[in-house]
Amino acid sequence: MKIALRHGAGGEETSQLIHDIFASHFQNEILNKMEDAAVLPKIDGAPVFTSDSFVVEPLFFPGGDIGKLSVCGTVNDLACMGAKPLYLTASFILETGLETETLEKVVASMAATAEEAGVKIVAGDTKVVEGNGGVYINTAGIGVRPAACNISAANLKAGDAIILTGTLGDHHATILTQRLQMETSLQSDCAPLNHMVQAVLDAGVDVHAIRDITRGGLATVATELAEASGCRINLEEEKLPVNEAVKGLSGILGLDPLTMGNEGKMLMAVPHSEAEKVLAILQSTKYGKDAVVAGEVTEGTGVYLLTALGSYRKVLPLRGEGLPRIC
Amino acid sequence: MREKELAAFLQQYKGRPLKLMEVCGTHTSALYRTGLRQLLPETITLVSGPGCPVCVTPTSYIDKLVEYAFTPGCQVMTFGDMLAVPGSKMSLAEARDQGGAADFFYSPEEMLEKAKAQPETTFFLAAVGFETTAPVWATVIKMAADNNIKNLKFLTALKTMPQALSFLCSKGRIDGFLCPGHVAVITGSEPFEKLAEAYGETMVIGGFSQPQLLRAMVRLVLESGKGHAGLWNEYPSVVKREGNAAAQKMVDEIFEAGDAVWRGIGLLPGSGLYLKEKYKEFDAGSRGLNEDRIPPGCLCSRIVLGDALPTQCPHFGKRCTPEHPVGACMVSSEGTCCITYREGGTT
Numbered sequence: 001m002k003i004a005l006r007h008g009a010g011g012e013e014t015s016q017l018i019h020d021i022f023a024s025h026f027q028n029e030i031l032n033k034m035e036d037a038a039v040l041p042k043i044d045g046a047p048v049f050t051s052d053s054f055v056v057e058p059l060f061f062p063g064g065d066i067g068k069l070s071v072c073g074t075v076n077d078l079a080c081m082g083a084k085p086l087y088l089t090a091s092f093i094l095e096t097g098l099e100t101e102t103l104e105k106v107v108a109s110m111a112a113t114a115e116e117a118g119v120k121i122v123a124g125d126t127k128v129v130e131g132n133g134g135v136y137i138n139t140a141g142i143g144v145r146p147a148a149c150n151i152s153a154a155n156l157k158a159g160d161a162i163i164l165t166g167t168l169g170d171h172h173a174t175i176l177t178q179r180l181q182m183e184t185s186l187q188s189d190c191a192p193l194n195h196m197v198q199a200v201l202d203a204g205v206d207v208h209a210i211r212d213i214t215r216g217g218l219a220t221v222a223t224e225l226a227e228a229s230g231c232r233i234n235l236e237e238e239k240l241p242v243n244e245a246v247k248g249l250s251g252i253l254g255l256d257p258l259t260m261g262n263e264g265k266m267l268m269a270v271p272h273s274e275a276e277k278v279l280a281i282l283q284s285t286k287y288g289k290d291a292v293v294a295g296e297v298t299e300g301t302g303v304y305l306l307t308a309l310g311s312y313r314k315v316l317p318l319r320g321e322g323l324p325r326i327c
Numbered sequence: 328m329r330e331k332e333l334a335a336f337l338q339q340y341k342g343r344p345l346k347l348m349e350v351c352g353t354h355t356s357a358l359y360r361t362g363l364r365q366l367l368p369e370t371i372t373l374v375s376g377p378g379c380p381v382c383v384t385p386t387s388y389i390d391k392l393v394e395y396a397f398t399p400g401c402q403v404m405t406f407g408d409m410l411a412v413p414g415s416k417m418s419l420a421e422a423r424d425q426g427g428a429a430d431f432f433y434s435p436e437e438m439l440e441k442a443k444a445q446p447e448t449t450f451f452l453a454a455v456g457f458e459t460t461a462p463v464w465a466t467v468i469k470m471a472a473d474n475n476i477k478n479l480k481f482l483t484a485l486k487t488m489p490q491a492l493s494f495l496c497s498k499g500r501i502d503g504f505l506c507p508g509h510v511a512v513i514t515g516s517e518p519f520e521k522l523a524e525a526y527g528e529t530m531v532i533g534g535f536s537q538p539q540l541l542r543a544m545v546r547l548v549l550e551s552g553k554g555h556a557g558l559w560n561e562y563p564s565v566v567k568r569e570g571n572a573a574a575q576k577m578v579d580e581i582f583e584a585g586d587a588v589w590r591g592i593g594l595l596p597g598s599g600l601y602l603k604e605k606y607k608e609f610d611a612g613s614r615g616l617n618e619d620r621i622p623p624g625c626l627c628s629r630i631v632l633g634d635a636l637p638t639q640c641p642h643f644g645k646r647c648t649p650e651h652p653v654g655a656c657m658v659s660s661e662g663t664c665c666i667t668y669r670e671g672g673t674t
Contacts, residue, residue, distance in 0.1 A: 180433060237362075253433075305362070307362025307365075307537075308361075308362075308537060309334045309361060309541070310331065310334065310362075310366075311363070311365040311366045312362065313359060313361075313365055314669075316670070319649055
């Protein structure tokens, strides 16, 4: 069956769609009450709240799909603040012509990812617009963190070690090869990282800052952190982890893995003395096996890369749309 | 370590002061990216040449594209870099913001399918580039002709390097040239060899990876430092003397040489590629786009000749930034002003 405008009109067809697809996959005691809004239990700690929208094309790609992405994106943003993600909302804008089987695959993928992350999808909404079978998803999420936690982009300190939890550019490269219809072994790294972060926090590490390396890539994320904290970040070219296939693709298209996005990698800033401990913890987790110490925070401003030749070059945030070069 | 030794040689160069030019925009970018440029001592000045296709496109070419973008039933398609290049009134990006139809492609080949899928739209493709890109355009035009796709039109601004290099050599202000490796893959090393011989210049063809660049730069500094004339091919893995015959044949079938205006340089006879008579129905009026209005004060024209550094331009970093480019060299990620602006403060 294809989605039509009547599925978003709020009548019987809308109820049927909610019942058949959303309610059947997102089962939990809060959502099951089907109230106008979810009533949540008292939260012990500082509530942390965020929202993210997802418009990826194609909807399905090696390593993930828009559903998985929409849960991971919000879960990871909460985890970056040192919060334990608890509840999500999921709002869908569906285009007419979308196959309900496709929608169900997306929803099932969201449910499986939410299960893995340990979050409940407790409210949602569906609208239908005229179009060509597309899906857009917004998720908002609430998490909780201890009142004493002060993880923040503005909290880098000179002497911190910069840790990357894995290889750069995988998601970006995967989406690009899909659009260009290239056959590669590339897989998106899209993953919920909250358990990985929790493992580090549970070990009592004084983590200063965490950012997920999404759009704009490491260059953009590191620049934002350096600016927010009034510090300089030095990265080491020879230590940056980049998958060979990503290296090859970026070479051909004139892209730089430093400005290519991930959906399952993070940058962490921790005191230098705790770097080895954090590395060991990360490497023991499912999504942190390739973690490395890739740089350090110093006094100053900006982000610099120590090149393999031993000179420093300025690392620049992504500008424009990240297009391949023209010759 | 061998590479560190080569780097140290450059760093410690104490011979006669050298003004060297990297001709290709991809080299400009790679020299920064690898950190090689940052290693050079004060005795070596590195200037960028006219080897960024966006930087040498005259304003009348942009104006023509803007005109098509506002023509009902027409859609302009370009490489992404081209969208922001200022025309005499506006750029394509500005035209798009005002309701004009202009967008970018990742690869020209994708336009064949798009044109077939939307027969009611006439697509105007901005075919810019040098010898490296010309074979791609030739292939696309050939396929459009073979498949009878009539709603694809090409506004060509394809240029060939030897004429521009010859112009630069005739000025005699550069001590050595790092020649464009990608162009040489297609043309072969022979055209560069002839130039080096005719003008008594030092020329080195180099690749783009860190070790390739390092080798080429060391060769260039060694030979030009001693005043040796000649061509050295330091990219022999892919650059042959005769070049890529298949690509040359493809280009010859579709295009013929004609005069072309290079932004900042002016008209160079025989330096452009235009569609042959047989394919003229695909041409969107590419010949004679010779008007080039450089904004007052803009030093682009001297910068692409290596006569001025970006920082010497009164607009640089003030009126002219990558977000609001005044001159073309500030637009492309391979334009020398853009790179210099963004890399500023490499300590």
